[in-house]
Amino acid sequence: MPDLDLVGLGEETRQVFKPRFEEVLRRARRRRRWLGALTATVVALAGGGVAVGLAGGTASPPPDRASYRGTATTLVVAGDIWHLYQLTETCDTGGCRAHFAVSADRGASWSLVPPPGPDGADRQVVSAANTTVVVATATNRWMTVDAGRTWFEATFESRATTQTDQLAYVDGSQVLVVRPGRGVLAPVAAAQPLKEARSFDGGGAMWMVGFEEDGGRGLSTAVSGDFGRSWQVQRLPRDDGFLDVTSANGVDLYALYGGDDAFEVFSSRDGGATWTRTATVRRGPGDGRLLATRSGILWLSTPGGVFLSTDAGRTFSVPGFTDLGGVAFDTSIDGAYVASTVGADPRTWVSEDGYEFEEVP
Amino acid sequence: MDGETDLRAIYAASAGRLVAVLYGLTGDFAEAEDVVHEAFARALSRPARLREVASPEAWLRTVAMNIARTRFRRRLLLDRIVHSGRLRRPESTPPISPDRVALAAALQELPRPVRECLVLHYIADLAIAEVALAQGCSVDAVKSRLMRGRRALAARLGDKEESRA
Numbered sequence: 001m002p003d004l005d006l007v008g009l010g011e012e013t014r015q016v017f018k019p020r021f022e023e024v025l026r027r028a029r030r031r032r033r034w035l036g037a038l039t040a041t042v043v044a045l046a047g048g049g050v051a052v053g054l055a056g057g058t059a060s061p062p063p064d065r066a067s068y069r070g071t072a073t074t075l076v077v078a079g080d081i082w083h084l085y086q087l088t089e090t091c092d093t094g095g096c097r098a099h100f101a102v103s104a105d106r107g108a109s110w111s112l113v114p115p116p117g118p119d120g121a122d123r124q125v126v127s128a129a130n131t132t133v134v135v136a137t138a139t140n141r142w143m144t145v146d147a148g149r150t151w152f153e154a155t156f157e158s159r160a161t162t163q164t165d166q167l168a169y170v171d172g173s174q175v176l177v178v179r180p181g182r183g184v185l186a187p188v189a190a191a192q193p194l195k196e197a198r199s200f201d202g203g204g205a206m207w208m209v210g211f212e213e214d215g216g217r218g219l220s221t222a223v224s225g226d227f228g229r230s231w232q233v234q235r236l237p238r239d240d241g242f243l244d245v246t247s248a249n250g251v252d253l254y255a256l257y258g259g260d261d262a263f264e265v266f267s268s269r270d271g272g273a274t275w276t277r278t279a280t281v282r283r284g285p286g287d288g289r290l291l292a293t294r295s296g297i298l299w300l301s302t303p304g305g306v307f308l309s310t311d312a313g314r315t316f317s318v319p320g321f322t323d324l325g326g327v328a329f330d331t332s333i334d335g336a337y338v339a340s341t342v343g344a345d346p347r348t349w350v351s352e353d354g355y356e357f358e359e360v361p
Numbered sequence: 362m363d364g365e366t367d368l369r370a371i372y373a374a375s376a377g378r379l380v381a382v383l384y385g386l387t388g389d390f391a392e393a394e395d396v397v398h399e400a401f402a403r404a405l406s407r408p409a410r411l412r413e414v415a416s417p418e419a420w421l422r423t424v425a426m427n428i429a430r431t432r433f434r435r436r437l438l439l440d441r442i443v444h445s446g447r448l449r450r451p452e453s454t455p456p457i458s459p460d461r462v463a464l465a466a467a468l469q470e471l472p473r474p475v476r477e478c479l480v481l482h483y484i485a486d487l488a489i490a491e492v493a494l495a496q497g498c499s500v501d502a503v504k505s506r507l508m509r510g511r512r513a514l515a516a517r518l519g520d521k522e523e524s525r526a
Contacts, residue, residue, distance in 0.1 A: 003460040004514055006385070010484030012457040013381035013465075017394070021372050025365070027402030071395055286454055286462070303454045303462075343391030343453060344398060 023344060027090055069101045069110050072346030078332035079128035081352065082106050083147060086340070087115060087123050087135075098123065100135070100148045106336075107348050107360025116142035116151035127168035129180040129333050134168055141171070145183045157184050161227040166333055167206040170197045175208070175228055180333070188228020194220060201331040203249040203294075209236070221245060221253070221272045237266045237275040248292040248354070254313050256290045256300070263288050263302065267313045278313040291329035293337060293354020301326045301339070364408030372401055375418040378485070379425060384455065385480035387429050388469040391453035396432070400425035422485065423495070426477075467517045471510055474498075478506040479514075 070088035077085045084103040100115040115123055117137040127134040131147040134154060141154035156176075165177035168185060173192050176185045188206075197210025205225045212218030212233060219239045222231045236242065241257040241264075253268040255275065265279040281288075286303030293299070298309040300316055303326045307316035327339040327349070337351040349357035376397055383393035400421045404411045414420040454462050468476050474496065481492045482503070493503045 003464060003518065004511060005461075006464065006479060006483035007486075009385065009457075009461045009464050010378070010381040010486075012461050013384050013390070013393075013455050014377035016455045016457055017377040017380045019373065019376055020398070021369055021376075021401075023398045024368070024372065024401040024405060027398060028405040286466075341391070341453070344395040345391075 020345075069112070069346060070099055071344045072101075072340070072342040073098075074123075074125055075328045075342060076107075076330065076338050076340035076346075076348050077125045077128045077133075078330050078336050078338045078350075079133065079147070080130045080332045080334045081336040083128070083131060083332075084338060084348070084350075085125055085128055085133055085148070086346070086348075087125060088112070088346070102148050103360075104147065107350050109361070113148045115148075116144070126171075127166075127176075127178060129166045129168075129178055132178060132180045132183065134178065134185070136169075136171075141185070143178075143183045143185070145181055152183060154183070154185050157186050159186050161186060161188055161229070163227060165227055167199050167208075167228075170199055170208055170210075175199075175206070177206075177228060188224070190224065190228055190230050193222045193231040193233050197222070200245055200247075202247040202253075203251075205250050207247070207250075209245050211239075223250065223271070234272040236272070237277070243287055244290045246290040246292040246298075248294045252292065252312065254290050254292055254298055256288055258283060258288060263300065265290075265298075265300070265309075265313045265316075279309070279316060281307065281316055286326060289326065289328055291331075291337065291339075291354075293351075294335065295354045297355050299329065299339075299354075301329070306339075364411070365405060368401060368405050368408070368411070371404075371417050371421070375421065376401070379418070379422055382422060382480055382485045383425055383429060385465060385468055385484045386426065386476060387433070388465050389453050390455040392429065392432070396425045396428040397421075399428050419495075463518065464514070467514050470517060471513055475506045475510040475513070478503050479510040482507060 069086065070090045072086055072088050074087040079085060082104055084107050086101045088099045088101050090097050098115045099112040101110050101112055103110045116135055117123060117140060121137040124136050125133060126136045132143065132145045133148065135142045142151050143154045144151050161177050165179050165186070168176045168178040170192065175188045175192050177188055178185055194208060194210030194212060195214065196216070197208045199208045201207070202223065205223050206228055208222050210220065210222070212220045217239060219236045219242055220233050221236060222233045224231050236245065236255050238257070241259055242255070243258050244256040245253060247253040251269065251271050253272045255266040257264040257266065261283055263281040263283045264277055265281070266275045267278045268275045281300060281302070283302065288300060288302040291299040296310065298313050300307040300309070305318050306327060308319050309316045327341055330338045332338070337354050339349040339357055341347050347359060349359050351357040379397045380393045383396055384390050387393055403424055404421060411417050411420065468479065477496060478492055481487045481495060482489060487495065489500055489503050493500045496503065
């Protein structure tokens with residue numbers, strides 16, 4: 001019989017909640033400051049003759065130095081081994097005040113600067129390469145080349161892509177690249193081979209995962225070793241239950257699938273041409289994520305904990321580097337690894353080798 | 362009366378229950394904690410408003426539910442528009458039994474009005490008449506939603522148990 005004890009669900013959840021009234025006080029203080037600033041602006045505008053400049057190529061005010069980042073609304077994205085980025089926010093009755101949190105010292109300290117786009121916009125960091133970052137809102141793409149000090153609306157150009165270009169992100173039917181330090185996006189030459197695709201870190205070349213056919217069928221990887229001039233498409237083991245795919249070197253690929261009661265890890269030793277199921281890991285509710293690192297470690301993050309494999313995905317042990325449930329991973333263009341969580345108490349870990357993860361403030 | 366002291370007492374008495382309600386509604390424990398803290402912060406900024414209401418916990422629950430609905434709509438909009446490997450956020454589950462987590466996940470598959478009726482009645486412990494008042498519908502409608510909701514949950518969770526067997 002299924003467990004329909006909703007009262008028990010509520011009681012168990014209530015018992016594991018850890019009260020943090022100081023969080024309420026901190027939010028209330030920030031809200032009062034925000035309302036104070038709003039009142040001052042309204043008074044100034046009522047006095048007449050005040051021009052208000054918004055976003056778009058203007059220098060932001062000096063960053064608000066604070067160890068508190070606010071509530072993380074997105075995961076940490078690594079621009080390089082030093083630069084980390086995250087969107088955070090604090091909310092009040094007038095809406096949510098958004099921040100673009102920047103660390104230039106590998107997470108030791110964070111600065112809060114205004115994010116691009118209109119107030120109240122939903123934002124996502126879709127690409128980061130050194131100090132060049134692309135943030136998407138519902139209707140626009142915004143770029144910075146100085147780690148968030150100034151923002152401008154992204155522009156696009158047609159040009160031959162080279163090895164200095166980094167795969168930025170897949171935007172609908174376009175695969176876009178960015179050259180670090182240059183605030184222009186460029187589509188790659190070859191047509192996008194997959195539908196509903198997203199990019200993933202695959203060790204140097206440009207990688208994406210998506211569907212070859214309409215209707216969510218034909219789950220495949222696509223890789224380009226010539227800067228997007230051509231794509232090689234290869235099927236993943238199956239469509240149903242796909243969760244994640246990762247590679248550290250473009251040859252050894254790992255795919256994660258979720259069944260009702262187990263995660264299944266598939267491995268490929270030939271760049272995704274053939275696949276073998278190498279492990280099953282007991283699964284509770286929730287999704288999992290994989291991270292292959294150049295040190296040969298394969299990380300598996302699940303809501304029940306973070307496991308690692310040192311034998312190419314055949315067995316997994318629990319290293320206990322986090323006392324939380326699942327984390328999400330990101331890899332910077334120069335090979336740093338970041339694990340992070342979202343929410344009111346965001347946590348971040350950084351690793352240079354993919355093995356030792358150090359938690360940062 | 363000191364607004365902060367009052368609110369601290371209300372927080373101690375009701376924050377856990379509110380988080381449980383919001384977890385039932387959102388299926389995301391971090392999100393539930395976040396919106397509850399946000400609701401309390403708003404209450405602290407408007408102490409007079411809180412003193413006016415007959416039930417501070419009910420007012421806080423309504424504020425938290427509204428924040429959660431607004432955030433859900435905003436995220437849904439952006440997720441439809443941008444396709445990127447960096448968009449997925451990890452799910453946050455509390456350290457409770459897997460069966461209970463599965464129940465919370467199954468709740469998320471129900472239509473919102475049905476889910477809200479179940480959560481308000483069974484987790485927030487509201488009487489059916491109170492649920493009807495909160496939802497702006499008749500008592501009969503609440504009874505119907507509760508029955509449909511429990512059937513749907515049983516079917517969903519039963520299917521999963523059968524597929525495991």
